[in-house]
Amino acid sequence: MTKQFTLTVQSGKNRLGEQEGFETIEIRPGDTLAIVGPTGSGKSALINDIETLAQGDSITGRRVLINGQEPPESFVREPAFKPIALITQNTRCLADLSVEEFLLMHIRARKSGRGDLLEETMNLANTFTGEPISLKSRMSGLSGGQTRSLMIADALVISDTPILLLDEIENAGIFKDRVIQSLQRGNKAVILVTHDPYLALTADRRIVMRHGGVASVIESTGEEQQLIEDLALIEDRLHQIREKLRQGATFSSVSAKVLMAPARQSLQLNRV
Numbered sequence: 001m002t003k004q005f006t007l008t009v010q011s012g013k014n015r016l017g018e019q020e021g022f023e024t025i026e027i028r029p030g031d032t033l034a035i036v037g038p039t040g041s042g043k044s045a046l047i048n049d050i051e052t053l054a055q056g057d058s059i060t061g062r063r064v065l066i067n068g069q070e071p072p073e074s075f076v077r078e079p080a081f082k083p084i085a086l087i088t089q090n091t092r093c094l095a096d097l098s099v100e101e102f103l104l105m106h107i108r109a110r111k112s113g114r115g116d117l118l119e120e121t122m123n124l125a126n127t128f129t130g131e132p133i134s135l136k137s138r139m140s141g142l143s144g145g146q147t148r149s150l151m152i153a154d155a156l157v158i159s160d161t162p163i164l165l166l167d168e169i170e171n172a173g174i175f176k177d178r179v180i181q182s183l184q185r186g187n188k189a190v191i192l193v194t195h196d197p198y199l200a201l202t203a204d205r206r207i208v209m210r211h212g213g214v215a216s217v218i219e220s221t222g223e224e225q226q227l228i229e230d231l232a233l234i235e236d237r238l239h240q241i242r243e244k245l246r247q248g249a250t251f252s253s254v255s256a257k258v259l260m261a262p263a264r265q266s267l268q269l270n271r272v
Helices: 043-051 073-077 099-110 117-128 144-159 176-185 197-202 225-246 253-271
Strands: 007-010 024-027 032-036 063-066 084-087 163-167 189-193 205-210 213-219
Touching (some): 032 043, 043 163, 043 189, 197 225
Parallel strands (some): 032 189, 084 163, 163 189
Antiparallel strands (some): 007 024
C-alpha cells in the first residue's frame, strides 16, 4: 500500500461558510505537513476528517480520497486495513493489559506470526521516552509520555500505515527530535498538529488554520533554513536543561549562561 499511495483532501468550508484556501492537498509517503493555528482554529477537525476519511459528511464538508477514489469500506470500518494511524493528546488504554499483552494482541491483528516485532517496538519506544517502559508495565499505569512513545513506536513498527497523524507531540514529555528522525526514516506521510516553531518550520508544508478552515498552504522554500538551524541550537540547550532539571540539578547564573551561550552567539551573528 505504501509504494503507490496518495491521500487527497478536497476543500470544504470554514465556520463562516467561506470556501477554504485550497482546492486539493495531495499527501504521499515521505511528505511532512504541519498543521498550525491558534486554539479553536479547526486543527482537530482537519485531522479528524483525515482520520475518518470524511466524504462530505462532517461539519466542514471536506472529502478525503485514496488514490483518487472514494476509500473502500474496509479502510473506514476495519482497523486492520485502515491506512492511517492517529496519535492524539489523549491516547490512553483503558484495558488493564500489560504492555506485552497489548502489543502481542495488536501484532496478531495486524501481522500474525510476527512475534519478533515485539522487541523492535519496545526498543524504539524506549528511545523516545526518558522513563523506561517494561513489558510487564500495565498500560493503564503508563505516563502520558510513555503511552505516546509506545503508540508512536507501535504505529511505526506494527501498524506500519502510510499515513501517521500526530497531535501536539511536543506536549508529551518525549524526545521529539528522535521521533521526527524515526518518522523520516520510515517513508511515511507525517501530519503534525503543532504549536512548536521548530517542528512547524521543518515540515515540507504548513497548513494554516483560521475560522475552522484551512486559510492557506505554505510550501517550504529553503529560505527559512538559517532560522531552523538557530532553533535547533536552542532546542538542544533546552533539552540539556530539561534533563538536568529532571535529575535534580540547580543552576547558577554562570552555568545558565554557559548552557545558552552557543544559541545566543548564533542569533547574534545572524543579526549582523
